[in-house]
Amino acid sequence: MSQYILEMKDICKVFPGVKALDNVSLYVRPGTVHSLMGENGAGKSTLMKCLFGINIRDSGTILLEGKEICFSNPRQALDHGVAMVHQELNQVMTRDVMENIWLGRFPKTKLGYIDEKAMYTKTKEIFDDLNIDVDPRICINKLSVSQRQMVEIAKAVSYNSKIIVFDEPTSSLTEDEVDHLFRIINTLRDRGCGIIYISHRMNEILRISDDVTVLRDGKPVATNRAKDLTTDMIIKQMVGRDLTNVYPPKTNTIGGVTLEVKNLTAEYLNLHNVSFKAHKGEILGFGGLIGAGRTELLETLFGVATKKEGDVYKNGKLIHNTNSRIAKINGFAYITEERRRTGLFNVLDITANTTISNMKKYMINHLYLSDKLMRIDTDWSINAMRIKTPGQKTKIRSLSGGNQQKVIIGRWLLTKPDILLLDEPTRGIDVGAKYEIYQLMINLANEGKTVIMVSSEMSELLGVCDRIIVMSNGYMAGEVNAKETTQEEILTLAAKYV
């Protein structure tokens, strides 16, 4: 038997016009975590899709435990013990946990009906084994993202998988949940599984990995032992140049109070008595765990969620954002957390995606819309945001995550806002694009706008914000100065009311 549990040799894959994979090789040793890194579009996902038979490779061989394999669909891969925990969880939301795990291969009794009891005990066994605290009978849509991910891992384990691929598993987890995830991954590794781990988060990679393979533009750059690497080295390999700073220098100066929130409480959501002030030219961060009420706060401020009580003052004037239209008129802009669900109009082109919030401006004689004005504004947005696109009429779904995010930011900048609410603005975006978005935020603050940002990445909050307010279970847990605080202090505050 060979020293590797999985060998992918010289994989090539060509899409019309693009060479997505160019002689990429990946060797995974049993009992190790092998990280796969690269910017968006570097070919990580394509490589994995070739492994699972979602894409058919043009050339190259794949050996699993020394035997050549060629899967034609993910189900086959699962049956051979190759499983994947997807970034976007594909689960049947209206069914319970154990049904999701055993879907398609329900244990049956002798009479041919589904054996609920066996299903329950088997699920429970796996959960106990992996230290997952979830009731197998509970409906999936009652679970948090992290719990759903645990369920997905349990599903992979239930197939007795030898290879488990994690695709950006931590992008929506808090630090605590990440710790739990890593404990589970370590358990799996100690059993001799080969783990392929895909993530953008450097510190995690170095914490969990044994080996690191970096891809760039569909070509393999290097494979190294993780202990020989540093964050800077990985970034250098990924971008092909030195990215000396992950965060741009902060040049914004803070002015007077622009936004004052007093005792804001939401009617239906978990948000109580939040009071804070934000200043002109300031980047104010909101930290905390998932479900701490940060998104709820922004939604309530913007009028998408119903306010129960509390006052919001802008420049000393009491305002009532009862819906998004009034919020827009009051100079607010809101870039939402889940880009795909609440930000993008996938089937529409860039022009429509850019101009949708600003239609009144393009009206001529209150009668019809001017294509020319819309084109000019879209051009401005494409240039100012440095959006990489073939043209204005390109459908937005064909852009990369970073460019999509820039289109949405451009959409809101066109409404000339004073107060920007950014909810996880850099989620699912590669390092280079992240830097550009940080720079953009600082530029906006320089122009005298108030930027309010929610993020689950603590280093990001520390790197970009001036002040950080930490939320905990719907309440404000405390406020810290970004220059003086530490990650430990924020974590302590985040757990205050849990």
Add this chain to the structure above:
Amino acid sequence: MAEKKKETGNNSWFRMRIDGIKQRNADYKALDRKGKAKWWSEFLLRNAIYIIFALLIIYVQIYSMTNPSMKHAFLSFPTLIDILKKSSLAMFLALGVGGIIVLTGTDLSAGYIMGLSMCVSASLLQKSDLSTKMWLGMEPWPILAVIVLVMVICGIVGAFNGFFVAKFKLHPFIVTLATQLMLSGFLLIYMAWGNGDGAQLSGMTTLYKDITKGTVQMFGTSVPYYVFYAMVAVLIMTFIWNKTTIGKNMYAVGANPEAANVSGVNVGMTIIIVFMMAGMLYGFSGFIQAPFVGSVTPNSGDGAELDAIAACVIGGVSFTGGTGRISGIVIGVILLQIITVALQWLGISPNLQYIIKGLIILVAVAIDMRKYLVRK
């Protein structure tokens, strides 16, 4: 000339098209042989529905030319005008329901809303000396007042549909099914009011007939006025869909209602207005259909919505929402009528015609959905 226009760059629409064609040409040239073969198979599949239609038309044309019993060839002005006439009658409903399909909805009440308009128009515009008149002793209303009245009534019914869809988040299928049922009941009651016999209305005034069915001589054949009304409706709807906020908002709500809401689009109002516009179009359609049918019954509009929905789907208005153009709907309506006329020319039995129509709709939707399939 074309080159010059491009250089000055004044005509953006024109420049965009030219650039698009050039880009596509360059893309095509960049492909290798395998890619080119794939491109062609894609092209054939994507346009399968139009290719089928083209073949059908060619076949009927040859058939009509070689068959001595035919008075004239299939592709001739009389047939084309006939198709145009039939299309114009069907156009209003398709224009209305198209917007609702862009919102990922559907409208089952379209036919009965049109029926409502037919009954109301007919009852108010019966000849004053008719003995079987529904409202005995009442003079016919002014034509314009009737048009406004039926469009307002039907607009209200449409807005009623939209209200339940927008405010209670009900699926349009359910809401419009309920409306359809209620309207069918109401029409039976309405037709029995006054002196009505509850079964049918006829004997409309000459002015009413003239203003709808009256013709002008063009291309050696007579073209009825309603063809021009349909053209105006197409122009107005093209304007609304492409040049107004409500149109842009409609696409956005159809593509992603949650994102639209966050972007400051009044989602509820957009839905209500789109349904209301649809209702008004059904109303006008009914006004025109009444004298065309001659004798209006409570279920005159029954089933008309299905043809309208089919036309939209053939014309590329996707049920997944957010896509579709008025030009597509117009093509869809005309194609559907072409097939009806062509099948009649071939002397195919009406029963078989239904089967063929059904198959064509199925193929159209399958091709449409193919675009959204995730390629593996």
